[in-house]
Amino acid sequence: MKQHIKHHSITVAVVLGVLAIGAGAFVYSGIYNIGADDHHTKPVFAVMQTLRENSIHARSKDIVVPDLNDPQLILKGAGQYAAMCTGCHLKPGMNDSEIRPGLYPQPPNLSQVRVAPKEAFWVIKHGIKMSAMPAWGGSHDDPTMWSMVAFLQKLPDMTPAQYKDMVAKAPADHDMDDEGGHSHGGFADEDAHGAADMQDMQMPAKLESGHSHDAAAAEGHDHEHVEAAPPVEAPLSMEGMKAKAVPAAEAVAQAFHTALQHGDRAAVLALLAPNASISEGGHTQLRDDYANGHLGEDIAFLKDAKITPVSLGSMPMGDAAMVGSESDIQATVKGKLTTLRSRELLNLKKDGKGWKIVSIQWQSAPVSGE
16 A cells, blocks of 8 residues: 555656656747737636636725715826826727737727726736736826726716817826826827816806805905915816706706805705815815805805806716806905806716715906906
8 A cells, every 4th residue: 555655656756747847848948939929829818817807806805995986086087097098998989009909918998898996996006917007006096096997987988079078177197297198008198188278168058157256255255264365276177068968967056056046055955965075265175064154155145246157068977977167246345346257167976866066166266357
């Protein structure tokens, strides 16, 4: 019995030794063609694909996913994607790129495929060995990578025009500007340059009403939290907004304006999501803080103001939407009749059959000549 076991042990050792020598000879001989244009056999490709998918799943399953429906997060991700990803992963209306035919394995067309958030974040952060997918975690923070994940959830539902409009509205990425742009293939998508046009304000339709009074506070409208001149802010961009693009969201915006003007606190708060944020003059408040303070001041300010609608537009973003508006507000400040040009940007999210406002941005300035 012992001799039988010893015989088998020697046989196994010899076989393993031969396999090791053969593997070493194979590796060092250069017989294997490492070229990307010489594809794996189907069995090898299947094994590697299974290994990759299971590895990603095992390492991403415990990742905690943040709220990916924040419109500002999605917008930021649009700019990141346009600058870094379209060369390999394409965009709506784009069928191929200069670099993509030479990549093996072929990267997924993310304008047609929706990747699970946890797995998308892990891959963006850590990359994939021996592929064209880099580990962006070495040069980007987690919030930036989550913005890309948020955008990827919306991308497969976008038309080419919607994609272009959203990228044009995306905030500029200063890190990318310093580097001259980057992508998997060493080039940036031309849409990324659309962010430079964010100052353009053109919308074709009329709105029912509008609201904002930063400048009035600076002129003497007595808001307790305004003790100094507000910081300089970039003008709110309405690029990509179109009249009646999302009629239901525009109707909610108009209802919000009407409720403010009529002093209907309950109606105002009913239209705000529980975690809604309100930003004005460099200050941001959450819904409850706004309800307990600034809301009453806004209602009082608008009570006797004359509001002239100027424009209204919206932009669809999957189950979210943006509504931008301009209006002129005429009010008496320190005994002087003053006209303010107000800009408002609302981000809304579908809530059942309706919409809720998840964030508000207000800006205003005296009309030229005031």
